[in-house]
Amino acid sequence: MTLTAQELIEIEQLLAADRAAEGPFGELRRRFPQLACVRCDASDMPDQPFRQFVRFDLHLIDGSDHCVQITADPARATGIILAKRSAAQ
DSSP states (O other): OOOOOOHHHHHHHHHHGGGGGOHHHHHHHOOOOTEEEEEEEEGOOOOOOEEEEESEEEEEOOSSSOOEEEEGGGGOOEEEEEEETTTTT
């Protein structure tokens, strides 16, 4: 199942909220159990993020083919990568 426009809006709102510093990963998994959710450090991601927030970069992943890949197309996204940014970034 791909990411809907409404889900993307909700994800972006959650990441932009002040409480995002508390770690939104658990809340994302609770709200969107159908999406693959991965977390990592932003320095581990060589690709440009789909969106950037104060503490996190959001990457979209497409798992519809045999291999998972980063995508910039929300209509192809089957999951997200939440990459934590360091204070220096």
